[in-house]
Every structure is written in structure tokens, then in C-alpha cells.
Amino acid sequence: MRKLLAIAMCLAVLVGCQNSKKSDKSTGAKKKSVSLTAAGATFPMPFYNMVFKQYTKETGLLLTYGGIGSGGGIRSLKDKVVDFGASDAFLSDEKAADLPAEIVHIPTCLGAVVIAYNLPGVDELKLSNDLLEKIFMGEITKWNDSRLKANNPGANLPDMAITFVHRSDGSGTTFIFSDYMSKISSKWETEVGRGKSLKWPVGMGAKGNPGVAGTIKQTAGAIGYIGSEYAFAQSIAVAKVQNAAGKYIEPSIASISAAAKGEIPADTRVMLTNSSDADAYPISGFTWIILYKEQAYDGRSKAQAEETLKFLDWLIAGEAQLVAEKVNYAPLPEKAVNQAKTILRSVTYNGSPVLK
């Protein structure tokens, strides 16, 4: 596995080099001597592909992104074969200590996990935290269960078995979902826990967001969790979930974005699930870009460091964040943008800040 990744990275770097050579020849006026390479999470890949392309168009700087998974992105950063890595999960202090130098986390956008279901004739479904626990732990097995009915008085819930569909492959989506479940249910935390793949109490597995969404669409009585960026692009019925303030919230770009409005630690390393904001959709999370705090390593030129930081500064605000919305990710709220900007300005080259 490691070897494969290394080969993939080498290829990515090679391609990057080639591109930069080509651009040297073709773009006379906007001549750039550097190009940036990044790799990591697959979840924000549609967003990154879009903004990377746009940035290249605007500035002539060439950027390459390899969607090799969060773990691969961090390994690549460790091996110093990329300018920055991307991850859906922040690095714990232990894992950060594994890297050769100090790193910083920059949030780039937000995503969420939605609870999708298939019940003919039921347009609105409210699920309290208690119901989520009971359904996903397998204690409620029928849609017309009295506890479900009590919470959804208007809905005509059928006498149908509940089929829980989860991911059969390891995924950051599963991690966010299980992190939320662990926060709202101590039973879930002790019996199932958090992780990219789990020991599921009930249900069946399908591969990837498309697999889960397809199975739900095809199966009356199914319920499952899907990445919001995929669910919004498809028209699939999603349940309203109760947030920490007790309100039932429908997942939307605005309500996901609101999850980051509350208190965020200065280094932005936080799971946003179960946010305290009253308008926030509770199963939301950041996705991060990770880079070294001191950019003068491995003989990197100052220009390389400057271009990296300039790009990231552009990525977290303004126009780039509007692009996020277009591809169904939630943009960073104002406060998070300011925090990210502060972090970016703490990045140095030979001890002096790169961005002013």
C-alpha cells in the first residue's frame, strides 16, 4: 500500500514538474517558476479541483491535487513530496508529533453528513437524538414504532421494517457520523465508538456515497447517512436532526456553515459535530489543509513558500468560497475565515512571516 502511494505521489510530482516546464515556455508574460502540488482527502476533491483550476486561470500558477485519501495526504506531507496535504480529520497532538516539524491546520470549507431515507408519502421526518440512537442501535426496527410516531405526529409512517444502510468501505463520512453519534449517545460511544469503519450493530453495507444513496433510493423503508455534497447534488429525502439547542434543523449550505459560528479554538482543530449554535446543522465538519509552519525546509525557495501562502490566503475567502457553494460545500463563516487568516500569517520563512 505504502509503495503504491509512493509511486502515485512520484507520478503526481513528475506531472507537476512537466506542467511547470511547459508553462514556462508558453506563458511568456505570466511566467511563473514554481508550481504547487497537494494531495489528500477525497471528500473536498470536487471543490479543490474547481478552485485549483480557477486559480491557475487567474494567475498562471500551476496546481496539482491528488485525491489519495486523508491518510495518504499526511504521509505525503511527512515525506515532503507535497507543498501541503489535505485531511478530513485534524491531527491529534500525538499524530502531529509524528511529523518532522511543526504544522498548522487551515480549514477550507465545511461539509456535513445527512440522514437520508426512503419512505413513500413521507415528506418530512424529524429525528431526535434519542430516536437516532434507538434506530441505529437496532432497538427501533419498524417505521410505525410508537416513539417515531410520537415525534412525527403529521407523518403517515408505514408498517415497514427499517433497513439501515451504512458504508461498507472505510470513509471520513463514517467518521463524522460516528463522532456525532458518540457525542449524543453514551451507549453508542461505549458499544460502537468512532472510526472510519465500525462494528455496526445493525444494517447492511454499500460501497461509497453513490452505493449508499442508490440502495436507499431502491429500497422502501431504508435509512442511511450520506455526505452532504453528494446528497445535495442528488434529490434525496433527508431527515431533520435535533441540534444541541434542541431545534430540528434541515441540512442546507447555510445551516452547515452555521456549525462553525460558535467558539472555535485558535488552531481550528475541532470536530464541529453537535455545534452549540442554535441554527447549526449538528452533523457538520471542517475539512483542512495542513502545511509546515516553517516553510524553509528541504531547500524550498522563498518564491515557492510565497506562492503557497498566497494561494491559501485566496482559497479561504471571497470568490473561492463562493465556488464552494456552487459544488455543494458550505463556505467558512466570517469568523473562521479571520482565524484561518491569522494562522496563515503565523507561517514563516526562515523565521520571518511570509504573508504580511
Added chain:
Amino acid sequence: MKSDKVTKQILFAASLIILLTAAGMVFSLIMGAIPVFKEFGLGFVFSNEWDPTEGRENYGALPFIAGTLITSILAIVICLPMAFSTSLFIGEYFRKSAVASVISSMVDLLAGVPSIVYGLWGFYTLRPIIMELGLSPQGYGVFTSGIILAIMIIPYATSLSNEIISMVPNELKEAAYSLGATRMEVVFTVILPNARSGIVASYILAFGRALGETMAVTMLIGNSNVVPDSLFGTGNTMASVIANQFGEADGLKLSALIGIGLLLFIITALVNWIGKIIIKKFS
């Protein structure tokens, strides 16, 4: 003389490469599986716990061994009467007729259909039927996968056994007819005793294929990592869990998946070995 020597060397090299490849595969499987066997010992084979959650990792292959064996046995049980009667139809009753040649080529065509196509058909056609019959609320499970596997292996069992049935010497059959035997009697007293080792071999080949089939099963078995609780319950097979989970796996989990690969290899080898013994005994 010289060309003879060259040929001999080429043949020797070719077979050596095959031997080395097989040995290399077994070697790398064993090396990869060592950590998981060190951690859990033989319990890895017999435990039905599969918990990949960090901090309390626990891996047992029993759910997948059970899923693989149950779906494959189900498949061979469904396949047996169908394949046997089809091969008798083609190889004996309607031998060399136009109908037989059409059916025979249809069977060969089935063998050529990629497994993902069977999976799609199972997902969109067979699964709704299972749901309609009320056998299972969501249509996934061991039974659905067993049916798909049966359809996939019928061509293997059929085309080989019909070859063998049609190879039974005509003189023997004619002798039986001249003694006044009916067609049925000829089938059971002359054809079957003559062809049985070949027929058994064809079913073992088909069974071996069912054991390793991945794609179509993944789409239909429901991928829940537990020992199936009933014929219509969901489960998972060895090949399917490897295909699903190796992408994000590392450390002990990766070793557990390789361990499952090794077990699958051993089971397939065992089936072939038993098959060889049966063939020897019958012929």
C-alpha cells in the same frame, strides 16, 4: 537434437515461472498475515468478532468464512439439478440437434457475461422479486447472492459435463439399447457410471469459482460483517470484504484482510484437493 534441448529448456523455464509465482503468492500472503495470527492466534479463524474501531480492534474471519461457504454451497445446490439436466439435454437426449446447439451456445454465452453485469441484473431485477415475495424486507442477503452465484456457475458445470457425457462411447450405449434398455436406463446405468468422475470434476470447478466470486456478491449480499442469522439474512464473503475494505486499511486491519485472503486460498486449495481424491476414487 539441439532444438529438442531448447524446447525442453523453454518448457522447464515456463513451468518454473508458474511454480515460482504460486510460491511467491503464498509467501507474501503468509508474510502479510503473520501480524494478525500473532495477535489473535487461531482465534482469528474461529472468532466472529469483526471490530475495526481504533483502540479495541478485534478481528475474526468466521463471518466471512461462513458467508463464503453458505453462498457457495447454496449456489451449487441450486446449480446441480439445472446444470445436470441441461447437460443431459445437450449431450444425450438432443445430441447434435439444432435446439441443442442453440442452447449450448447460449450456455457458453452466459459464461462470458462479466460478473458486474450479473450484479446489476441481481440488483435491479432479482432483488425486487425477492422483496415482492416477502422473503426479505430489503432483498439483500445470502439467498439472493446464492441464486446469482448459481446462475453464474451453471455454464461452467454444464459445458464441461455435457462434453463428458457426449464422450461416452457410442458402442456402449448401443449395446445397452440392443439389450432393450430404455433411454432412462441407459442414462443411469451406462452414461453416468462412465462419466461420473468428469461430472464431479465439473461441479468442483464450478464450486471453486463460486468461492472466489467477488463483484456480483458484493452488490447483493448486504455487506454486514456478521455470521448470517438465516438464509435470508445479510452477511459478507471473504472476497467481498477484501474488495470493500482494503482501500483505507492499514496496520492490523490490513493484515487481517490479507489473512482472510490466505484462508480463502487454503479453502480453495482444499476443495481442489478433495475434488482430485473424488475423481481418483470414481474412475
